[in-house]
Amino acid sequence: MPEALLDHADKAQRPLYIIAADGLDCWLEKAPEGAAALIDAAGFRAKRGEVLLVPRAGKSPLALLGAGKKNDAFALGDAAMKLPEGDYQLAEAPEAINHQDLALAWLMGAYAFTRYTPRKRPPARIFIVDANAQAARQMAKAVYLARDLVNTPAADLNTGELEAAVHDLGKSFGARVSAVVGDDLLVQNYPMVHAVGRASAHAPRLVELTWGQPDHPRIGLVGKGVVFDTGGLDIKAAQYMRLMKKDMGGAANAMALAHMIMAAKLPVRLHMVLPIVDNAISGDAYRPSDILQSRKGISVEIDNTDAEGRLVLADALTRATEEKPELLIDFATLTGAARVALGPEMAPYYTDDEGLSADLELAAKRTGDPVWRMPLWDGYDNLLDSPIADICHTASSPMGGSITAALFLRRFVGDVPWVHFDIFAWVPKARPSHPMGGDAQGPRAVFSLLQARYDRN
Incomplete structure (x- = not known):
């Protein structure tokens, strides 16, 4: 920094x-x-x-x-x-x-991303009276972490390297980190994480970080960790694949929030679950029309292999709910429809919890971390019906794509208080406080909410 x-x-x-x-x-x-x-x-x-x-x-x-x-x-x-x-x-x-x-x-x-080239010039330095410089640095470290991870291409940040980044984060704060890798995903019942990632030479994995006292309020945190998304057999066109190093932006944002929570020593029991895969193409790739079993026991018909994020999230969300958190948060670069709806600067979020939504809106205003609530519209739920499985993972209509993706995820959450962020994690054109490139969208607002609820100081 x-x-x-x-x-x-x-x-x-x-x-x-x-x-x-x-x-x-x-x-x-x-x-x-x-x-x-x-x-x-x-x-x-x-x-x-x-x-x-x-x-x-x-x-x-x-x-x-x-x-x-x-x-x-x-x-x-x-x-x-x-x-x-x-x-x-x-x-x-x-x-x-x-x-x-x-x-x-x-x-x-x-901020400047300096892994491959030095910064053009040092920033101007300032002393700001009545500001806690150390607190600002800790928050900025979390934002920098997300930005650095998103900016790093998959050649240098594939599934193993992203897992290593979680280990580094955990080591910094004394957290416990574990991983289920490769075919062990089938043994330990993460079949959809395995299916999406099995075509790659880089093994898929599910990584968990646990921190805090066991008797403290449980917070579940999930982030989509697709280190690169070719689209799979439903391959993306070149112009849509160009930025797909950022498809692990959900995991990066979850890690940023975890950093904030642990650095502040919030009195919570944090459980972060990251499904980490490379959605590649090979003879072993999963296919349109496949029926996948999920950790929750719901059978899922595959329509388009480029909608892989919701599949790995479903297994991860199921795992997170097994710890019975009093709040579950997920971040994912999930749909282009969310960008069409709100553009790149705002973080769309979904929740059925009115109190949670009200608290999050206030936190977003306090922190200057803009979010916007989107509807979990029950009328679209039947668009996910499948004639041969419990559910289809994409909707039968192309309209409302961000909503139907959120409705799919809701099937795997149950009655746990839950908020889902469908973020971009990227700044296409530099603006104040947000240089072009990877970004954190939503973690500062969520941290402020958690701080208001749980901080005893």
């Missing part, structure tokens, strides 16, 4: 003034002598993300950062890479900008 946050103030740090567009005139009235004329001559209007350095005789220059009209800390996350390199100290900001949010946004905007 880059050293973008400073822990102490220093006289050598340049003062940074964050100015709202509607507060610029008032600020100029009290600006240091001579500065107002220079600022006006430079055409600075405090638009969002606008940066200006104002020279001062014998002193370090004033740094100005426009907040625009919204006064949103996360809308300023790109300032770390817009300001010239060097050290800054927050001198003033609109009251509506939360300093803790600004610290996290600064780190989120400073």
Whole structure:
């Protein structure tokens, strides 16, 4: 992680003034002598993300950062890479900008994926008064973890490497990690995880992480870990396969949330289940029209092998419910239909629990981690009917694809309080706090919800 946050103030740090567009005139009235004329001559209007350095005789220059009209800390996350390199100290900001949010946004905007090439420049470093820099770093580490995993191609992050990443995460916090690999999936009754992953030279696996005291409230966490998705025998066209290294984004986001929970020492019993597969093509690939048995005992007719994620999730969700969690959360890059509905920036979620939904909406607003509730519409449930199996894994209609995928998963959850995220896990065009590439969508909101429910401090 880059050293973008400073822990102490220093006289050598340049003062940074964050100015709202509607507060610029008032600020100029009290600006240091001579500065107002220079600022006006430079055409600075405090638009969002606008940066200006104002020279001062014998002193370090004033740094100005426009907040625009919204006064949103996360809308300023790109300032770390817009300001010239060097050290800054927050001198003033609109009251509506939360300093803790600004610290996290600064780190989120400073991210760069450096596994294969060095970053172009260091971020500007800042001291933010009244912000807990260490807490911001811990949260940013979790976000960086998700981004790094999603950004890494399958040549370097296949099923074994993703399992190793879970072991590394568990070791960092004293969690127990176990895995069921290859044909042992059949022995231990994970038949759909095995079916989806058996065609690959990289063995499929189901990885579990357990952390926390056994008598604490149980939280189940599941993430789709398809390290690459060719589509299987129903192979994807090239333009749709290009980004399929990110199809393990659900697992990456689940790991980010697990990191947050364990770093904060929340008093919960965490049980994370990750089905990890490579949806490849070979003579042993599963086929359209196959009937698969599931861990839950539900027989599933296969319609399209490119809808593999819900199959591996079904076995993993079944395993998670066996521990009787009081809350079950899953993350998955599951459907293109979710992107058509809400685009790449919002995290669609599904739940039948009204209280859970209300708490999640409040948490999303607190954290600036946008989510949007989608309907588990019972009227579409019969679209999953199969004449020769208990259920078909895709719907008989192409409409409402994200909804019908969620309805399929619901069959494997039972009456456990459950929330399902159908995320993109990718930023196609850079925006403040979110550089282009892999991303965490939803974990910060869910963590805030869990913190509100369970944190005793």
